[in-house]
Amino acid sequence: MTIEHLPLTLANRVESSELLNAMGTLITGFLFVIIVLAMLSLITALLGKVFKMTQYKGGSEPEGNPSAHPAPAAQAAPAAQPVSATGQDEDELAAVVAAAIHTMMEGKPHRIVSIKSSQPGWAEEGRRQIFSSHRVR
């Protein structure tokens, strides 16, 4: 299409049969995409259900499913109340510890009973690094 053809095209060249044909392509295509993705959505939802069920039964899935176990996170916070920390922002600390434990437990049900601060482990860590830097024969 060139500049000279443009007014002609816009005004006359698009026949109604062509438009109807294009409309058919539009409707079919859009419905097709909706149906295919709806099918995928359904399959994915079903698969999700199956996976959730197997997780409840087995509970040994490597990447845990927290929504299947909503209780632990909720339980963790109140359980962390009696924390006796070093006088800093205890709520934040409890939340961080609860989140870390939740990640480590990979979503398995758990309850935090107490949080105690350990001794400063810098010397121990230094020793560990020195030892681990040598290959034991």
Added chain:
Amino acid sequence: MELIVELYQNTGFGLIDWRMLFMWFIALTLLYLAVFKQFEPLLLVPIAFGALLANLPTRGLINKPAGEVRSPVDGVVIQVLQQEGDLIRLPAVLRRLPQTVSDLDAETLEILQNTDEPVSISGVPLLFIVRSDVHMDEIADITRLHPDDQLVFAEASGRLVNVSVEEGDDVFAGQVIDEIYSEHGGGLFHYIQLGVILEIFPPLVFLGVGALTDFGPLIANPRTLLLGAAAQFGVFATFMGAIIAGFGKDAAGAIGIIGGADGPTSIFLANALAPELLAPIAVSAYSYMALVPIIQPPIMRALTTQDERKIKMKSIRQVTRLEKLVFAIVVTVVCILLVPAASPLIGMLMLGNFMRECHVVDRLSKTSQNEIINIVTIFLGTSVGITMTGDRFLQVDTLIILFLGLVAFGISTASGVIMAKAMNLFFKNKINPLIGSAGVSAVPMAARVSQVEGQKADPNNFLLMHAMGPNVAGVIGTALVAGYFISVLGGAH
């Protein structure tokens, strides 16, 4: 003095015209936007630099290699204008050439009708004139030219050998009618561009995109696949708009896909259906993707109430590795069974994703995420840019395509938002309609826009992960639409 004149003639100054200068301006504007405004710089820099190269009188950069010359149509050879042994030499700057006799000026037509002189247009020798869809016995007078007669020009420099047809011979489309021989090969970008022409680069980019994409949010909330589907309405609506604007069906399909906001898919489809429109379509797609944060928010705000924008969605569950692997396989099998033409895109997307999620081929996954996608992006961008020659790009068509692309983008955004609102009528767990707009692909920019708009309504609302669902669904949706268009409009090979 003669030496100075010869020296000047060997430089490229004499070949510069206003179109080139205008394209330099466009290229520099794109470079400015990429470098100083950071609008999709990873793509705009190679595209803009390619455009600059395309509009310089280069040598050994884009020229085609010598080889066979084929008939473009079934029909009869009306005129043979060059003889075996003639030396063909193409100019450094190739202009857009006329395709039929009706495109020729009166003077050239006069020479063709009444003399045996060889004819060149913009320095490119005309080799043959072929009349389509007829047989020799149907032609009364072969010396009279017809406005629809096809012109066949030389595409490479070299010596004309093996002229295998004479005036009056019947030929079929693709038949070798002569050969240009040269010891020199084609230009650098002739070979790099083969990655686009042979449809290799877009699927390779999809491999990287798959390796970079986490389908977890989509698997955790499969309803969002519908948002990705709804956003494809913009593609189809623009397809209709392009038909009304006078484009053919193939071109209309390729233009419509801009609404999918997926660069590689746009290039893939444009190359399959309307290769001559590749440059404006690619530039339009990437420009609007860069402008997502400007185009989408007004549409999103216009279609939603403050309360809707404040909807907080339930936090999404974590998805297991096995679930992600099964999803990759299921999408591959279902999509390819339903739309075989989408196989290169969907297949590579899901291969990349499977490598990412299986956690046993980290080296391959990382290579896809970094080296492969980076290398291909350089070549893809420059290959698109190199097609932006002034005489091809500075057309009314380009402006119409840019406008239609914008319409496509707007309708896609609106469709996603409206679909989310419609789904809220049926589902108990409400969806924030702002994530509907992320159904246009533009990963992850569109999802980020949903997040930003959500936070404007409620600073404690975090929509990013929810918006990633429709965002990646949009990638699958656009690839399916591309496959659908190729199947229906006949671009399949």
